[in-house]
Structures are given as C-alpha cells and as structure tokens.
Amino acid sequence: MADETEAEGTRAGPVDVPADVVQAMEAYLLGEEPTLTRVQVAERAGVPLELAVTLWHQLGFPHRGDDDIAFTESDVEALRMSADLVEIGILPAESQAALVRTWGRSYARLAEWQTTLLAGLAVEGGDPATSLTELATEVLPRVEALQTYVWRRHLASATQHLLQDTSTLTQAESRLSVCFVDIVGYTTQSRSLDGAALVEWVDRFEQDTTTLVVDHAGQVIKTIGDEVLFTVADPAAAVSIALTLTERGADPADPFPAVRAGIAHGAVVRRLGDVFGSTVNAASRLTSAARPGTVLVDAGVHEALARASSEGESDDEESMWRWRRLRRVSAKGFDHLEAWRVRPQRSDD
Incomplete structure (x- = not known):
C-alpha cells in the first residue's frame, strides 16, 4: 500500500x-x-x-x-x-x-x-x-x-x-496488390507494457513498415493499432516487403515485433484514400489464416509472379523464393480461397 x-x-x-x-x-x-x-x-x-x-x-x-x-x-x-x-x-x-x-x-x-x-x-x-x-x-x-x-x-x-496510370481517370477499379501486416501476440504484449513503452513499440512497427512500403513505391492506406494495410502495383514488391518484415520480426536481436502477412492481387476500388473489394477481403482473410512469421498470398499474386518468371521479367530476388500451395484456407465470404505460402530459399534448401 x-x-x-x-x-x-x-x-x-x-x-x-x-x-x-x-x-x-x-x-x-x-x-x-x-x-x-x-x-x-x-x-x-x-x-x-x-x-x-x-x-x-x-x-x-x-x-x-x-x-x-x-x-x-x-x-x-x-x-x-x-x-x-x-x-x-x-x-x-x-x-x-x-x-x-x-x-x-x-x-x-x-x-x-x-x-x-x-x-x-x-x-x-x-x-x-x-x-x-x-x-x-x-x-x-x-x-x-x-x-x-x-x-x-x-x-x-x-x-x-x-x-x-491514366486508366484511373476512366475506371472505377485498379489492379493492385493489397497486403495486411499484423503484429503477432499484440494483446498479450500490450498487457505487459506501460503506456509509453506500448506507444514506442507500435510507433516502431508503423514507422519501419511505412518506410519500407514507400521505398518500394507502395502506399500505406491505414494503420489499425496492431495492423498496417498497404497497396503496391507490383506483386513482387508486396512479397518482398512482407518477407522483409516477417524476417525482421523473427530475429531476436531486432526490436521489430513478430508479424504475419497476407497478400492478394486483383481489382481494387479506391475511394477517398481507402480501398475496397474482394481483393482487400482476400488479403485480410489470408492474414488471419497465416501462422506467425509467415506470408500467405492468393492465386492472383502467384499467377502474376509465375507469369513474370516465364516471360523472363522476374529479378534475382524472386528466383530465390520458395512456394508451397496450401490445401485449403477457410475464409468467410469465399467458397474456396486458394493460397500459397512464400518464403525465402535458404542455402541449405
């Protein structure tokens, strides 16, 4: 007392x-x-x-x-x-x-x-x-x-x-990659930190994520406490951003929090700085289904990158990614959401 x-x-x-x-x-x-x-x-x-x-x-x-x-x-x-x-x-x-x-x-x-x-x-x-x-x-x-x-x-x-991209002048939809990055264990961690430490922790997550997104010509749409939603035209850039963040979160020496991510590529409705549509919903569902430290992508991302690879347009980084198709992802609003897990290819793979 x-x-x-x-x-x-x-x-x-x-x-x-x-x-x-x-x-x-x-x-x-x-x-x-x-x-x-x-x-x-x-x-x-x-x-x-x-x-x-x-x-x-x-x-x-x-x-x-x-x-x-x-x-x-x-x-x-x-x-x-x-x-x-x-x-x-x-x-x-x-x-x-x-x-x-x-x-x-x-x-x-x-x-x-x-x-x-x-x-x-x-x-x-x-x-x-x-x-x-x-x-x-x-x-x-x-x-x-x-x-x-x-x-x-x-x-x-x-x-x-x-x-x-003058198509945005006449079309209500754009083709974009949409990604959600979500802090793993946010509720538990927030209970163990005081107010100042929690703000600093979340600020680091938002700042580092925003910097990486902008460096890849992307746009942060909004931050929702423990989650960042961003878009980028190039699906390869979206995957690169997500993998970089999950790898940082898995490094014990890095103060960046552990995260998971989901990416979908397709038609997106943009309105007043926000994004809507099935592609956004798919990215959200994939994020919820992703395990800590992993990145899940939909068929739109996988097909776009596979097509770029077959046409010789992929870069060295993309050739070092490994893909594993998941059997099924249970997602509200989708009869069957195809999903792949993507991860960097290690030297011992």
Missing part, C-alpha cells in the same frame, strides 16, 4: 488553465473571437441552414444551437467556399458527405495529437497558461506551414501516379 501511495503522490495531477486563457487561445486559433450564430453564418454565406448544419456535423464538430455564439467570419468564408466547390462539381452530391467526413476525421485526429503534444510541453514549461500561449504563437504557424507543404508534396506525388 505504501508503494501505491507513493506512486499516486508522484503522478501529475490535472492542470487548471484560466477561462480567459482558454478564450484567448480559441480566438487566436480561429483568427478572432466568436461573434456569430450558425443562423447568421448560413445567411452571410448564402447557404441554407440545413446544409450548413449538415456540413458542420459531417466535419465532426460539436453540436451548436441556433442561439449559440460560436462562429466567426472564417466559418462564413469556409461555408461559402464549400458551396462553391459543390456548385462547380468538385464536391458532387453523391460523394460530398463521404469526402467531408474524411476531412473531419483526419484533421480531428491530427488536432488531438498536436494539442496533447503542446499541452505536455506547456506543463513542462512551468506556468501552463503562459507556456501554452507562447507555444501557440511560436509553434503553430510553423506547423500550419509544414502541413501545407506536406499536403502539396503528397498532391504532387498522387498527380504523378495518376499521369503514369
């Missing part, structure tokens, strides 16, 4: 930030103090109130009543620009809600992380109120500029990929 009391005594308690500091921070972040209700915003923007409220909710912002003074002129301009994008067809009615929700979720997660980071630095600085204000005025403009830079670089990269 003494140890518990001592631990409680050293734990940081809540930090009280004066209400006027909170209001000043809000005004700084919004550009001015809120002076408008949502009814006034809609009127000034020339947009029906119902549409304004719908967009507000889709962005994930908290509910406000008609009489709540919570908005500024920047909200008017944002609503007006949204209406303009709808009018010129950039935000068509059938995809408007999904796109706005995607924006809202993405920025909400980013804002939460940034706020937590700034709050932590403010507490370390002594007077939280003063430190938080100083950080906001000195750090946030740089963060905002950097975010714009990162967005534009990704936009340029996406444009380049689009021009290289």
Whole structure:
C-alpha cells in the first residue's frame, strides 16, 4: 500500500488553465473571437441552414444551437467556399458527405495529437497558461506551414501516379496488390507494457513498415493499432516487403515485433484514400489464416509472379523464393480461397 501511495503522490495531477486563457487561445486559433450564430453564418454565406448544419456535423464538430455564439467570419468564408466547390462539381452530391467526413476525421485526429503534444510541453514549461500561449504563437504557424507543404508534396506525388496510370481517370477499379501486416501476440504484449513503452513499440512497427512500403513505391492506406494495410502495383514488391518484415520480426536481436502477412492481387476500388473489394477481403482473410512469421498470398499474386518468371521479367530476388500451395484456407465470404505460402530459399534448401 505504501508503494501505491507513493506512486499516486508522484503522478501529475490535472492542470487548471484560466477561462480567459482558454478564450484567448480559441480566438487566436480561429483568427478572432466568436461573434456569430450558425443562423447568421448560413445567411452571410448564402447557404441554407440545413446544409450548413449538415456540413458542420459531417466535419465532426460539436453540436451548436441556433442561439449559440460560436462562429466567426472564417466559418462564413469556409461555408461559402464549400458551396462553391459543390456548385462547380468538385464536391458532387453523391460523394460530398463521404469526402467531408474524411476531412473531419483526419484533421480531428491530427488536432488531438498536436494539442496533447503542446499541452505536455506547456506543463513542462512551468506556468501552463503562459507556456501554452507562447507555444501557440511560436509553434503553430510553423506547423500550419509544414502541413501545407506536406499536403502539396503528397498532391504532387498522387498527380504523378495518376499521369503514369491514366486508366484511373476512366475506371472505377485498379489492379493492385493489397497486403495486411499484423503484429503477432499484440494483446498479450500490450498487457505487459506501460503506456509509453506500448506507444514506442507500435510507433516502431508503423514507422519501419511505412518506410519500407514507400521505398518500394507502395502506399500505406491505414494503420489499425496492431495492423498496417498497404497497396503496391507490383506483386513482387508486396512479397518482398512482407518477407522483409516477417524476417525482421523473427530475429531476436531486432526490436521489430513478430508479424504475419497476407497478400492478394486483383481489382481494387479506391475511394477517398481507402480501398475496397474482394481483393482487400482476400488479403485480410489470408492474414488471419497465416501462422506467425509467415506470408500467405492468393492465386492472383502467384499467377502474376509465375507469369513474370516465364516471360523472363522476374529479378534475382524472386528466383530465390520458395512456394508451397496450401490445401485449403477457410475464409468467410469465399467458397474456396486458394493460397500459397512464400518464403525465402535458404542455402541449405
């Protein structure tokens, strides 16, 4: 009990930030103090109130009543620009809600992380109120500029990929290799680590996986705690990435966690940065069926690489892979999911 009391005594308690500091921070972040209700915003923007409220909710912002003074002129301009994008067809009615929700979720997660980071630095600085204000005025403009830079670089990269494969302009589907990489024993390991160690462990997994995927001209679609979903046009690249990660996870001297992976190659529907379709489902089912430290692929991957090999297009790395067809993989939604296990060929094989 003494140890518990001592631990409680050293734990940081809540930090009280004066209400006027909170209001000043809000005004700084919004550009001015809120002076408008949502009814006034809609009127000034020339947009029906119902549409304004719908967009507000889709962005994930908290509910406000008609009489709540919570908005500024920047909200008017944002609503007006949204209406303009709808009018010129950039935000068509059938995809408007999904796109706005995607924006809202993405920025909400980013804002939460940034706020937590700034709050932590403010507490370390002594007077939280003063430190938080100083950080906001000195750090946030740089963060905002950097975010714009990162967005534009990704936009340029996406444009380049689009021009290289113009079929995406006219076709709803693309042929891609889809891979899930899953940490083995995540639940057990997460129970044995404290919060900071768990974050560091997962961060290493996500960072190293993302670096490898990008180096192979792939794209990380999303991370789901103990799992990474990525796509790449070349099935050989997908296999190479998965084998590299499973080999690292099997090395006791490497802090990278043990993983398993499943890869499928075929038609994929891409929408708002995510991927859908039977190929994605097959990759997920293969990952669930894979044993720790192994990589399973579907017939699409196997056939594509076999065809490349017969046509003399495979590289030296592919010729060093060994394949073993599995008898059957039980997968929900599939009558019979063909699967192969792929692994590097050892010198003693």
